Amino acid sequence: MAENGKPKLALYWAASCGGCEISVLAIHEKILDVAEAFDIVFWPCVMDFKVSDVEALEDGEIDVCLFNGAIRTDENAHMAHLLRRKSKVMVAYGSCAMEGCMPGLANFYDRERIMQFVYHDSPSTDNPDGVEPQTRTEVPEGELTLPGFWNTVRTLDQIVPVEYFIPGCPPEAKWTEAAINAIISGELPPPGSVIGMDVTVCDECPRERSEKKITRFYRPYEIIPDPDICLLDQGLFCAGIATRAGCGALCPQVNMGCRGCYGPNEGVVDGGARLISAIASVIDAKTPEEIDAVLDTLPDPAGYFYRFTLARSLMERTRLERQNGHKVARPLEEVPRLDPALKE
Incomplete structure (x- = not known):
């Protein structure tokens, strides 16, 4: 106080x-x-x-x-x-x-590849001397420092x-x-609680959903969606089917599919995997070839499914565990907290 x-x-x-x-x-x-x-x-x-x-x-x-x-x-x-x-x-x-x-999507790449693209390979980069930021740099006035960039x-x-x-x-x-x-x-919930709702965006969305099966996905510029019908039913990617409510379904109400920014609901271990499962349930395909054909109309699946949750996904958790010498991922609460000096 x-x-x-x-x-x-x-x-x-x-x-x-x-x-x-x-x-x-x-x-x-x-x-x-x-x-x-x-x-x-x-x-x-x-x-x-x-x-x-x-x-x-x-x-x-x-x-x-x-x-x-x-x-x-x-x-x-x-x-x-x-x-x-x-x-x-x-x-x-x-x-x-x-x-x-x-920011967690950067976990698809390591530090070296990020630095290479940003400071050397990006179409907008003009860096003929190949300069990269350093944690310590000597200048006539003294030493300049920058924080270390984690892997x-x-x-x-x-x-x-x-x-x-x-x-x-x-x-x-x-x-x-x-x-x-x-x-x-002073009326806080129990420690560990998420302050928000525990239903999905679909429960807040005013659009009518018939759980129609789809044979392809459309980009927003490819069709003019019906303002009253579920966007997913119309073939537009919408993460609301597996995303925690709380936003008031703002994006679907302006003809844009939910991006998934509120993350998964309580009890979901991997938000991206849950979203993959939910989206798979509406695909109308029976053979591997048909499934591939539908998924080919969805660009950047990793970006769609793990746009907001990659940093705490099972993939990342397994990666953390392997760095500590383990072969099998464990629940997050069992993973030792990282020493602040550990950046890999």
Whole structure:
């Protein structure tokens, strides 16, 4: 608690786009309630705080930390450990912190291939000297440093213990408001809970679904969909069939299939595998050749099925275990937490 009796609140971004910061402001005038109820001690995106301000706090002095963004660099991991130590309650806020989100798609490649493409092979790159960022660089004025770039994107709870999860890319304002109200009232759910709904986007979607079988997928520019009929029934890829509700089915209501940003429902171990299973159930094909023909109309299947969840998928979990000398993947809660110095 602060001297004024208010609980202390910290907000931080790691490997993220900034959308989660904006989503906090999307609660509109309720932000005034936040300012009245909390003493905001760290929010570098909005106010001029320094890391030294956090380091000066006593361990556990921050009551709640809303941490958004995946863990991609040494700095991300350092701040996750620092804020975890200083906070009583750690909240993984948004898809990047909770599932890895789109930054997690980089796990299909290693650090060297990413650097090669970004700084050498990209069509827009003009780098004749082949310069790549270094963690330490000597210049006439002294030494410049950059945080180390990890080989693998991690979720927040793969690095530090997390009490609560708020899904979404970014979370809808109503869930941010619900979380803040629960914190203010002291009526938080049990630790480990996801603050949100436990049905699928289909349950929120007003479109009529007949569970029609499809023989091909269409890109959004290829057809004009009926505004009242399920997009999946019309052959447009929609992840709502296997995605946690809570957004109000915003994308389907503007003729765009659900992207899956709220992640899988409770109890689902691998969101991408669950989505693959759900989509497979609507494909009208009997032979391997027919199945291949349908799937050939779906470009970038890895990007569709694991767009938001690759960093915590079974594939990635198996990869983590093999790095530790194990041959079989184990549940995430049994995987040893990574030392912040381990970047491979």
